[in-house]
Amino acid sequence: MTAASATERFPEMADYNMIPAPRRLQGKVPKSGGPTPEQAIRQALDLAEDLMDEYQGWAVDDLDKLWRAFRDCGDIGVTKDDVNRMYRISHGIRGHGGSFGFPLISSAGDSLCKFLDGRNTLGKGELEVVSLHILVMKAIFRQDLKGPCGTLADDLPELLLALRNKIDLAG
Amino acid sequence: MSGYDFSNLRIMICDDSRQIRSLVNTFLHGFGVKDVLEVKDAEQALAEMAQFDPDLIITDWNMAQTSGLEFVKRVRTSDESHDPFLPIIMLTGYTEINRVEMARDSGISAFLAKPVSANSLYKRLMAVVDDERSFIRSNEFFGPDRRSGRRQSFGGDDRRERN
Numbered sequence: 001m002t003a004a005s006a007t008e009r010f011p012e013m014a015d016y017n018m019i020p021a022p023r024r025l026q027g028k029v030p031k032s033g034g035p036t037p038e039q040a041i042r043q044a045l046d047l048a049e050d051l052m053d054e055y056q057g058w059a060v061d062d063l064d065k066l067w068r069a070f071r072d073c074g075d076i077g078v079t080k081d082d083v084n085r086m087y088r089i090s091h092g093i094r095g096h097g098g099s100f101g102f103p104l105i106s107s108a109g110d111s112l113c114k115f116l117d118g119r120n121t122l123g124k125g126e127l128e129v130v131s132l133h134i135l136v137m138k139a140i141f142r143q144d145l146k147g148p149c150g151t152l153a154d155d156l157p158e159l160l161l162a163l164r165n166k167i168d169l170a171g
Numbered sequence: 172m173s174g175y176d177f178s179n180l181r182i183m184i185c186d187d188s189r190q191i192r193s194l195v196n197t198f199l200h201g202f203g204v205k206d207v208l209e210v211k212d213a214e215q216a217l218a219e220m221a222q223f224d225p226d227l228i229i230t231d232w233n234m235a236q237t238s239g240l241e242f243v244k245r246v247r248t249s250d251e252s253h254d255p256f257l258p259i260i261m262l263t264g265y266t267e268i269n270r271v272e273m274a275r276d277s278g279i280s281a282f283l284a285k286p287v288s289a290n291s292l293y294k295r296l297m298a299v300v301d302d303e304r305s306f307i308r309s310n311e312f313f314g315p316d317r318r319s320g321r322r323q324s325f326g327g328d329d330r331r332e333r334n
Contacts, residue, residue: 015309015310016307016308016309016312017307017308017309018305018306018307018316019305019306019307019308020305020306021256021302021303021304021305021306021315022256023302023303024226024256025180025226025227025258025299025300025302026300026301028179028180028226029175029176029177029179029180029300030175030176031174031175031176032173032174032175032176033173033176034173034174034175034176034177034178034202034203035173035174035202035203036173036174037174037175037293037297039174040174040201040202040203040293041201041202041289041290041293042201043201043202044197044198044199044200044201044202044289044292044293045201045289046201047197047198047200047201048194048197048198048201048289051190051193051194051197055190058190088233091233091264091265092188092264094264094285094286095188095191095263095264095285095286095287096188096190096191096285096286097286098285098286098288099191099194099285099286099287099288100190100194100286103286106285106286109264110264110266113264
């Protein structure tokens, strides 16, 4: 196998102009005189402490929205709009969780996004997968599982992947 | 020993999540950035651009009405663009390879995967300041040269490799 050339990967590069960027940031950001990276990151984390503490309060609202969207699917068949609604909420949850100190929430949200992405409807087994993801997220909050969480950080995505695969292979 | 002095930077944060805007803003203040403007969507960002005159934009992808991708394309190529060369960091929960390539092809300067951390944001800021790539103008694209710095422009965990 040979690597594709630049023009194969980017066909428009056969006819292009290269323009030097103004690089204005380099004139505005001296590479010395500011805090060290360690100091800057520590300051940032200290300042963000209150926001992190508030996260669980409003994250519960996100989870409630997801639960309502799931419940609204009802018995008359799940539409593409229903799936998209749950995907959008899960996408938000995966972005928020780890950003505010709950990486396991991001893992569960990411797994649910992967499961929902590209689906037009959900059958009974697939709805159970969604339900289990929501229950996992609720359990993470209930147990206050913040931070790296040791081996669980590796185990949880694997377990959720196995769950998704089980349904997908059965279907 | 000291590090980068970000105190003169003016940064615009465009994200429809108030919480993410607050978090990124707080991190930036911790890094020493003093002038930050939060906007909730691309339309507001475009409206505020000339007045605020940002040095850098950090934008979400998945926003109502105008997406982050469309926003980047408008900054890069629209006739009314305030500055087509403006450095843009795309901050998003999308980490699938095709999504990363779509973001790159829209003309972003750097990609930062959510969840965002102080560490990953600081690294992205340094990378954008140090970015020496030229811009490419062709019939289909205007933005930083995509043939270099490809891996360096990805920040955050690589979830594709784990799952």
